[in-house]
Amino acid sequence: MNPEPDRTLQRYARQMLYPRIGEQGQKRLRHSSVTIIGCGALGSVSANTLARAGVGSLRIVDRDFIELNNLQRQVLFDEQDIANGLPKAEAAARKLRRINSAIEIEPVVADANPDNIAAFCRDADVVLDGTDNFETRYLINDLCVQADLPWVYGAVIAAEGLVLPIVPNETPCLRCIWPDPPAAGTSPTCDTAGVLSPVVNIVASLQSLEVIKMLIGAYGELNRELFSIDVWTGRVRNLDMQASREGGACPCCGQRDFVFLAGERTSATVSLCGRNAVQIRPPRGADPLNLAAIAGRLPFDARPKRNEFMLRFEIEAHEFTLFPDGRAIIKGTDDEARARGLYARYIGG
């Protein structure tokens, strides 16, 4: 006699009908945990997919807040979120809890860096890359290889996208394929090339699928090739990367030199993709900020607005968004030195 079906899983009935998942796979998803680093375009599509699929615990890490030009592709957010001044991680969590109240959602409003990324990925079964920059991706790669933690790379620019599941010490890691990120100004960004929503949805959906395979233990069924798509032309390639891992020359998984995790390659200032903005991150160990006190010190025409997550004000034709951990996003410039100067003058440090 078959055991009584678990009625709490009925919302996933159509997914469980797929034989490679079934009720057993669905139960494994319920007891699984995923950390999503970055909740912009890729991260919000992936979080939506994984929450609806019934992954039991999602930790969503994002440093950013929502802007009108995000809504074209970042599916979890709406105009009301912008009016409420919500950070992306918090807005995503609120939306996802309405979609699936049976799972745990933990929003983390923070910039993933060498000091905190291990804590963000602790207890995760898989890490999903939803970031928009090379630095954080190489940091994720270092952490996951060191911790033997599977992760799924995904990236998009314009109409092109890439997906690669990475099983440390088994499949090529990010640095096996691209030993170092490109120098600043040598690679297209959202600023220069834009991004189409369809490629975001395809890449994030495939990232989510590879995560689901990992969570149910279907490692033998991962697509171990680098998936590449150009949605405008319809050209799809599956690229065999195995030669990249041969010889143990990879500085990360071969030589185990985790320079990004050690902070040796991590800048404190970074220009944000597509934003005409610069992020400033305070030094390691900096004390948290008193946003109310800072707001009180600002010039009268700075028009400060504050909630529990951030302080926003305008100065010298630049919009500052300041977070309690000392991080700031300064809009109106791509000049990192200019941004550092503004930070030093109005925030200190």
Add this chain to the structure above:
Amino acid sequence: MPTVSFTRNLQRHLPAPTTAATGTTVAEVLAAVFAEHDQLGSYILDEHGAVRPHVVIFINGRAIRDRTRLSDAVAPDDDVYVMQALSGG
């Protein structure tokens, strides 16, 4: 002759048309392309002639083994594809 093509994101920076090029190794084939499009060379290869670390080259969908001397063999009907890492998300 082998065919050499480039990711469209590279074409955003530089003229990088799909080209039929002579040669029996990756180095020879790329040299033939760069003879027509010299700016491409410095973007894809470093000053020592090695593949830049953010670029990867494939022959018929398989990543090349020799990123330093580009000695991987190329057959007349092969498809050489050059792509770079993507950052957006």
